[in-house]
Amino acid sequence: MKLNTLLTSAAVALGLATGALAAEDKTKVGFVYVGPVGDGGWTYEHDQGRKAVVAEFGDKVETVYVENVAEGPDAERVMTQMALEGADLIFTTSFGYMDPTINVAKKFPNVKFEHATGYKRADNVSTYSARFYEGRAVQGHIAGQMTESNIIGYIGSYPIPEVIRGINSAYLHAKEVNPDVEFKIVWAFTWFDPAKEADAAKVLIEQGADVILQHTDSTAPQAAAQAAGDVITFGQASDMAEYGPKPRVSSIIDDWAPYYIARTQAVMDGTWSTSDTWNGIGAGMVKIGEISDAVPAEIKASALALKASLADGSYHAFTGPIKKQDGSDWLAAGETADDGTLAGMNFYVEGLDGDIPQ
Amino acid sequence: MDLSAINPVLLIASLMVAATPILIAAIGELVVEKSGVLNLGVEGMMIVGAIAGFATAVETGSPLLGFFAAAFAGAALSVLFGFLTQVAQANQVASGLALTLFGLGLSALMGQSYVGVKPPQMSDIHIPVLSDLPVIGPILFGHDIILYFGLALTAAVWALLKFSRAGLVLRAVGENHDAAHALGYKVVRIRLMAILFGGACAGIGGAYISLIRVPQWTEGMTAGVGWIALALVVFASWKPWRALLGAYLFGGVTVVQLNLQAAGVAIPVEYLAMSPYVITIVVLVILSADKSSAPAALGRNFHASR
Known part of the structure; x- marks a missing residue:
């Protein structure tokens, strides 16, 4: 797998090398x-x-991409290659590229880097992410009311703050509408491995879950849920509408296009500067996919109301009183979480079982 | 912790499903390596089999036809490898890696219009009385036909290699191709047939993932299973039953660890996540403490004039 990824990226990088000569002013x-x-x-x-x-931008821009880049040293090599080929702006789109991005950025001060979902910045490194947890709140709200077994299965990828935030947010809002709800969490330790993701979904279903939430990248859990029958799921990152109206009853859609266009424009204009962007439903970076007819109308209406209150800022997905898993106080009544705590979230809220892998 | 949430019957049934693609691909590669050829293109042939099988099953509505198409597609891709290494005398390692890259790209191209499509379901066999037995029924008699095919294939390959003349010739070619050639055996032809067989098996293994285990098509969906099958052949010391054991261990521990996680067992998840690899390797290394070793001519090219 490693070797295969390495060779794929090497081959692509070679392809980039040959095509890079023609375009100087792009x-x-x-x-x-x-x-x-x-x-x-x-x-x-x-x-x-x-x-x-x-x-x-049409002819004024040239884009290159490399797929299947393993998180770690291999990523550094791919980024270095891109920078050497004359890239002006490089988007590194996974949490595990954080340190590689910082390392490579040091070597290429004139190249702008944008790292998704991380928290380390530099003069030429910006970070950007979306407040997926707002979408998770809506998911939890629907899931808590839809479940009949009161068991919700959650497929986590890696135990990083982004994923833990999602679990906490979904749990809090499921618990709010259904006090008996229980979360079963499985860590797949991969972002993308359809067979393993499907296995994880099957295991959760076999252990009684009738709602599957996923924080991995493929549609395999949707397919597994569909094969299992009476189970509902939510599209992750993309609409996954092909699995609607059931099992997929709604989704979180990441919309990166406006951000990518704005940042590319900034590089063209010479106005690019380091920033930390973290937008949610309100700014349109997180969208809630069409809630299907498998969801009763009143649940759909209250979910949309929740979405609207998250969008206009009148409600924060982490509003106190909330206790941490160990019973200690986190947020007092009415208090909302600050971005710093959210960005580094490494604890479960009260009521969730199990430990976060360290 | 709530171990009662784990249903052992469902657990065993699903670990058999998880093991089957690895098993079929590994058995195919085992035959190839027994003939003295190292084909590192298993992953590529699997993924091409996965999409060819998926596309055929969707178009014809018959999963079984899909598996035939997958076997054909895997074999067709292996012809390329066979031509490069057996006729054009290219380096086997490089050709195999190229085959994987080619397969990944080709499958992504072939699969573009199949993303999000639901394949026809392969029905599980149902034997009256036997399948209805409690416990034993769902474990032994309630699977799809391909799973049994994998077990039968293991037995057949074992018997063939051990007892038949054809198996003896195949092993001779793999141990010492010059001697086999001197005895009048067609080394290149035998190896080509082994390569074709390996390709067909890899294709079926891939289609098992896209048609039964997941079931859907996603780019790159084999996600390294081919490499695990390759490693398994080595750790199983080129013995079919050990490959079976290894595949079931690997598939089994993968499913068990997910079950333990979901049940909230207090073992750190990192250990659970690495356990399939560690346990499989440890068990097979202990088993291979005897004198079994690689086919002597493994990876060496043969040309009649040398």
Whole structure:
């Protein structure tokens, strides 16, 4: 797998090398992807953003991407290669690219880097992410009311703050509407491995879950839920509408296109500067996919009301009183979580079982 | 912790499903390596089999036809490898890696219009009385036909290699191709047939993932299973039954660890996540403490004039 990824990226990098000679005055934008563009989820949406950049700027921009780049040293090599080929702006689109991005950025001060979902910045490294947890709140709200077994299965990828935030947010809002709800969490330790993701979904279903939430990138859990029958799921990162109206009853859609276009424009204008962007439903970076007819009308209405209150800022997904898993106080009544705590979230809220892998 | 949530019957049934693609691909590669050829293209042939089988099953509505198409597609891709290494005398390692890259790209191209399509379901066999037995029924008699095919294939390959003349010739070619050639055996032809067989098996293994285990098409969906099958052949010391054991261990521990996680067992998840690899390797390394070793001519090219 490693070797295969390595060779794939080497071959692609070679392909980049040959095509790079012609375009001097074009702005060159590189994208590093953790999965294949056809994963139907996370990487697919980033690639939609890339295509939007091409559509927006046409001949003035040239984009390159490398798929299936393993998180770790291999990523550093791919980024270095892109920078050497004359990329002006490089988007690194997975959490595990954080340190590689910082390392490579030091070597290429004139190249702008944008790292998704991380928290380390530099003069030429910005970070951007979406407040997926707002979408998770809506999911939890629907899931808590839809479940009949009161067991919700959750497929986690890696125990990083982004994923833990999602679990906490979904749990809090499921618990709010259904005090008896229980979360079963399985860590797949991969972003993309359809067979393993499907296995994880099957295991959760066999252990009684009738709602599956996923934080991995492929549509495999949707297929597994569909095969199992009376189970509902939510699209992750992309709409996954092909699995609607059931099992997929709604989804979180990441819309990166406006951000990618704006940042590319900034590089063209010379106005690019380091920033930390974290937008949610309100700014349109997180969208809630069509809630299907499998959801009763009153649940759908209250879910949409929750979405609207998250969008206009009148409600924060983490509003106290909330206790941590160990029973200690986190947020007092009415208090809302600050971004710093959310960005580094490494604890479960009260009521969740199990430990977070360290 | 709530171990009662784990249903052992469902657990065993699903670990058999998880093991089957690895098993079929590994048995195919085992035959190839027994003939002295190292084909690192298993992953590529699997993924091409996965999409060819998926597309055929969707178009014809018959999963079984899909598996035939997958076997054909895997074999067709292996012809390329066979031509490069057996006729054009290219390096086997490089050709095999190229085959994987080619297969991944080709499958992504072939699969573009099949993303999100639901394949026809392969029905599980149902034997009256036997399938209805409690416990034993769902474990032994309630699977799809391909799973049994994998077990039968293991037995057949074992018997063929051990007892038949054809198996003896195949092993001779793999141990010392010059001697086999001197005895009048067609080394290149025998190896080509082994390569074709390996390709067909890899294709079926891939289609098992896209048609039964997941069931859907996603780019790159084999996600390294081919490499695990390759490693398994080595750790199983080129013995079919050990490959079976290894595949079931690997598939089994993968499913068991997910079950333990879901049940909230207090073992750190990192250990659970690495356990399939560690346990499979440890068990097979202990088993291979005897004198079994690789086919002597493994990876060496043969040309009659040398």
